[in-house]
Amino acid sequence: MVRSSPLDQQAIKRQNRRLILEALQRQGPLSRAELAREVGLTKSTVSALVQEMLEEGLLGEGRLHNPGLGRPGTRLEFRSENALALGVDLGVDDTQVIVLDLNRQIQAVWEWVESPSTSLSERLFKLARQVQNQLPHYPRLLGIGLAIPGVVKQQELLYAPGLGWRKERPAETLSNLLHLPVALENNANAAALGETFWGENHSPLLFIMLTTGLGTGLVVEEQVYRGRHGAAGELGHWLLGSQPRHHPPSVVEHQLSLRAIVGHYQSQSGRSEGFRGLLEHASRGDRPALEALEELAYRLGCFIANAAVAYDPAVVVLGGPGAEAWPWLEAPLRAALKEQAFIPEHAELPIRPSAFGHLAPAMGAAALVLQRFLANGGTRDWSPPISTLGTRPTIGGSKSRRKRYA
Amino acid sequence: MVRSSPLDQQAIKRQNRRLILEALQRQGPLSRAELAREVGLTKSTVSALVQEMLEEGLLGEGRLHNPGLGRPGTRLEFRSENALALGVDLGVDDTQVIVLDLNRQIQAVWEWVESPSTSLSERLFKLARQVQNQLPHYPRLLGIGLAIPGVVKQQELLYAPGLGWRKERPAETLSNLLHLPVALENNANAAALGETFWGENHSPLLFIMLTTGLGTGLVVEEQVYRGRHGAAGELGHWLLGSQPRHHPPSVVEHQLSLRAIVGHYQSQSGRSEGFRGLLEHASRGDRPALEALEELAYRLGCFIANAAVAYDPAVVVLGGPGAEAWPWLEAPLRAALKEQAFIPEHAELPIRPSAFGHLAPAMGAAALVLQRFLANGGTRDWSPPISTLGTRPTIGGSKSRRKRYA
DNA sequence: TTAGTAAGTTCAACGAACGAACTAAAAATA
DNA sequence: TATTTTTAGTTCGTTCGTTGAACTTACTAA
Numbered sequence: 001m002v003r004s005s006p007l008d009q010q011a012i013k014r015q016n017r018r019l020i021l022e023a024l025q026r027q028g029p030l031s032r033a034e035l036a037r038e039v040g041l042t043k044s045t046v047s048a049l050v051q052e053m054l055e056e057g058l059l060g061e062g063r064l065h066n067p068g069l070g071r072p073g074t075r076l077e078f079r080s081e082n083a084l085a086l087g088v089d090l091g092v093d094d095t096q097v098i099v100l101d102l103n104r105q106i107q108a109v110w111e112w113v114e115s116p117s118t119s120l121s122e123r124l125f126k127l128a129r130q131v132q133n134q135l136p137h138y139p140r141l142l143g144i145g146l147a148i149p150g151v152v153k154q155q156e157l158l159y160a161p162g163l164g165w166r167k168e169r170p171a172e173t174l175s176n177l178l179h180l181p182v183a184l185e186n187n188a189n190a191a192a193l194g195e196t197f198w199g200e201n202h203s204p205l206l207f208i209m210l211t212t213g214l215g216t217g218l219v220v221e222e223q224v225y226r227g228r229h230g231a232a233g234e235l236g237h238w239l240l241g242s243q244p245r246h247h248p249p250s251v252v253e254h255q256l257s258l259r260a261i262v263g264h265y266q267s268q269s270g271r272s273e274g275f276r277g278l279l280e281h282a283s284r285g286d287r288p289a290l291e292a293l294e295e296l297a298y299r300l301g302c303f304i305a306n307a308a309v310a311y312d313p314a315v316v317v318l319g320g321p322g323a324e325a326w327p328w329l330e331a332p333l334r335a336a337l338k339e340q341a342f343i344p345e346h347a348e349l350p351i352r353p354s355a356f357g358h359l360a361p362a363m364g365a366a367a368l369v370l371q372r373f374l375a376n377g378g379t380r381d382w383s384p385p386i387s388t389l390g391t392r393p394t395i396g397g398s399k400s401r402r403k404r405y406a
Numbered sequence: 407m408v409r410s411s412p413l414d415q416q417a418i419k420r421q422n423r424r425l426i427l428e429a430l431q432r433q434g435p436l437s438r439a440e441l442a443r444e445v446g447l448t449k450s451t452v453s454a455l456v457q458e459m460l461e462e463g464l465l466g467e468g469r470l471h472n473p474g475l476g477r478p479g480t481r482l483e484f485r486s487e488n489a490l491a492l493g494v495d496l497g498v499d500d501t502q503v504i505v506l507d508l509n510r511q512i513q514a515v516w517e518w519v520e521s522p523s524t525s526l527s528e529r530l531f532k533l534a535r536q537v538q539n540q541l542p543h544y545p546r547l548l549g550i551g552l553a554i555p556g557v558v559k560q561q562e563l564l565y566a567p568g569l570g571w572r573k574e575r576p577a578e579t580l581s582n583l584l585h586l587p588v589a590l591e592n593n594a595n596a597a598a599l600g601e602t603f604w605g606e607n608h609s610p611l612l613f614i615m616l617t618t619g620l621g622t623g624l625v626v627e628e629q630v631y632r633g634r635h636g637a638a639g640e641l642g643h644w645l646l647g648s649q650p651r652h653h654p655p656s657v658v659e660h661q662l663s664l665r666a667i668v669g670h671y672q673s674q675s676g677r678s679e680g681f682r683g684l685l686e687h688a689s690r691g692d693r694p695a696l697e698a699l700e701e702l703a704y705r706l707g708c709f710i711a712n713a714a715v716a717y718d719p720a721v722v723v724l725g726g727p728g729a730e731a732w733p734w735l736e737a738p739l740r741a742a743l744k745e746q747a748f749i750p751e752h753a754e755l756p757i758r759p760s761a762f763g764h765l766a767p768a769m770g771a772a773a774l775v776l777q778r779f780l781a782n783g784g785t786r787d788w789s790p791p792i793s794t795l796g797t798r799p800t801i802g803g804s805k806s807r808r809k810r811y812a
Numbered sequence: 813t814t815a816g817t818a819a820g821t822t823c824a825a826c827g828a829a830c831g832a833a834c835t836a837a838a839a840a841t842a
Numbered sequence: 843t844a845t846t847t848t849t850a851g852t853t854c855g856t857t858c859g860t861t862g863a864a865c866t867t868a869c870t871a872a
Binding site for chain 2: 005006007008009011012015016019039040041045151158159202203204220225226227228229230231232233234235237238239302305306307308309310311312313314340342343345346
Binding site: 474 | 830837840
């Protein structure tokens with residue numbers, strides 16, 4: 001159990017800095033007076049805290065804005081060069097990297113394909129080189145978020161079936177390469193966080209990642225729900241009904257996944273193309289393709305009805321390549337859900353495709369870093385620099401408490 | 407979205423009082439020095455806060471304890487007459503009431519049967535009379551927790567299928583009758599909270615309520631997980647596999663519940679007795695009864711495997727009348743779970759029957775009240791006294807901020 | 813030019829925790 | 843029995859973050 005610690009005045013300050021920073025992140029540039037109204041602090045307190053953050057280089061003052069009566073306010077915004085995070089999505093056969101700042105600006109997107117045989121460390125080396133070459137100021141990054149399709153428990157990758165990795169510590173490796181804090185997360189969990197962090201914060205939010213396989217991520221009150229072993233939400237492994245005893249279990253993923261639906265399509269149509277081809281045919285009105293998508297929608301609807309009973313989400317977001325079929329899925333999926341919903345609210349459950357397309361996990365990975373940074377009131381000490389581990393004098397202990405805001 | 411508010415010095419104080427009170431609740435009577443070590447505050451701070459709470463009558467000083475070197479500490483404990491909560495479980499055909507204090511002492515237990523036709527308000531009146539007659543000092547109760555088998559959203563009972571109630575506000579009614587704060591909660595959720603509050607705090611904890619029907623409750627980091635509409639965990643309504651289209655859905659509850667298993671037993675044995683009779687036969691080694699329990703265990707194992715994939719709990723607690731079959735269930739259930747587990751950790755998932763038997767929901771209902779009281783640092787203002795609503799001058803607003811610790 | 817309005821700053825005061833130095837009460841030791 | 847050691851609890855001056863009132867600044871309206 002995590003025992004919460006006593007509060008001191010530093011904690012007040014950190015929390016109030018956090019509120020200010022989160023307001024700026026959510027609502028864009030604001031003046032001191034607007035901030036004061038927004039977060040419920042006095043103008044004097046906001047002034048003092050903002051003053052510090054200006055001196056730290058975290059915020060910058062912009063040109064006046066807000067034309068109207070009275071003295072115009074000073075525009076406060078993040079100095080994006082000091083509020084940058086890297087989001088990385090290590091997919092099964094490609095890598096997405098996105099550089100984001102707290103002003104919601106995408107500074108860069110890099111994508112490349114990977115051969116499935118590439119080892120994890122090779123991929124991390126490649127990533128590190130890319131960062132060093134493309135981002136001359138990369139040491140000023142706040143950190144790196146790493147999304148991987150696998151079970152993650154306390155910064156350790158336990159299993160990544162699609163990639164064939166087990167018991168790896170990629171966060172540690174990457175942190176040592178780039179001397180930056182790295183946060184590791186399951187890709188569906190990351191994507192779910194990204195949706196609430198960058199979009200509207202509905203809670204709970206369920207993200208359904210429809211790829212070759214099937215995975216989900218849940219975010220409750222801005223926190224990723226991981227469960228005890230980081231295995232929560234691996235709903236692709238739900239078992240179908242009561243299993244015949246002593247048989248290998250048949251799981252949802254065998255029915256509901258791109259592999260499953262493409263298999264269904266191929267056996268019905270006699271064609272051998274993949275999901276992309278299926279979509280092409282569907283857009284031309286091809287009967288077997290449309291029928292396959294309708295089947296997918298129906299199965300997805302049943303699945304969402306079950307997930308709704310378990311999690312009772314406020315909103316469901318669909319991601320992964322499967323989300324590209326959304327125009328064909330929407331209507332039959334709704335119909336299936338209406339049929340199967342437990343409470344009437346679930347029949348009307350808001351469902352939408354991710355706003356970030358295939359970049360959703362990378363966006364979420366970046367959000368992971370920025371969220372942590374904000375939660376600490378804009379300090380970088382969320383993770384000790386691994387590079388210097390053991391060479392530094394011990395920090396902490398009641399005597400040598402460090403002053404955090406210089 | 408709940409916007410968190412800025413912290414002031416009162417918040418520090420409340421949080422530190424909370425830590426002290428929680429330590430006392432978890433670990434029993436402690437001295438000031440032990441408290442200081444336990445929660446990480448200085449002796450002076452603990453002394454000051456304890457002093458206040460002594461004056462408020464919340465704590466009392468006991469006889470010296472802790473024999474050993476040095477001056478013995480003063481035993482601090484709750485004055486139970488000022489730290490009492492009532493937990494109520496409105497079951498389908500009975501009512502359980504339990505009076506608990508923060509020293510973990512059960513002060514009273516009342517139970518009575520109910521006719522299923524009794525209306526909700528009748529049951530509440532009866533309860534209120536009982537409280538007034540049996541607890542002369544009831545106005546000093548901290549509050550009442552009310553557990554009901556139904557979907558609860560923000561203190562409103564949306565549906566209680568077993569009881570035939572819809573859209574009721576029993577918390578408001580009871581609060582008006584007794585002039586006490588009342589917290590309403592789903593019974594499985596309440597029971598889950600009770601397990602973590604009164605027992606070891608593992609997170610997440612999944613409580614499975616095996617009664618005529620099937621319901622579950624989830625507690626994550628000491629918080630009940632309710633979902634958007636309070637419908638999370640109604641896993642009895644999970645759908646079995648892919649449903650045939652346009653058919654009424656077949657749900658888990660039809661396979662896994664006492665009604666289902668008794669039906670199975672009756673059809674196999676030709677007998678017409680209920681679950682209690684089944685258990686009697688089983689304890690005498692009766693073949694059909696044992697077979698029925700084994701079937702129950704198998705289905706429960708499959709169910710837990712699915713729930714584990716969704717929630718990845720640290721521990722599963724079994725409650726309701728079904729838990730009385732635990733001695734027969736344990737071994738086959740484990741075997742089924744081992745077969746079906748997704749990750750190896752789930753094969754070894756700790757599962758145990760509730761320590762509180764049929765009183766688990768009532769215990770949890772009381773915990774709901776006490777937890778809230780502690781979370782506020784031991785103040786009673788967690789809910790405005792409904793009785794005086796509208797007749798009091800407005801509290802709050804930046805001018806008239808009330809001093810909380812008199 | 814002047815009045816009005818809103819933004820932002822300054823500063824004394826408050827309140828909470830802290831920590832060092834103290835007193836209190838017991839066991840251990842001589 | 844007297845003294846030392848050890849731990850419990852108190853006292854009080856210090857530190858620090860927020861507050862609120864009074865102030866200055868910068869703009870619009872008349």
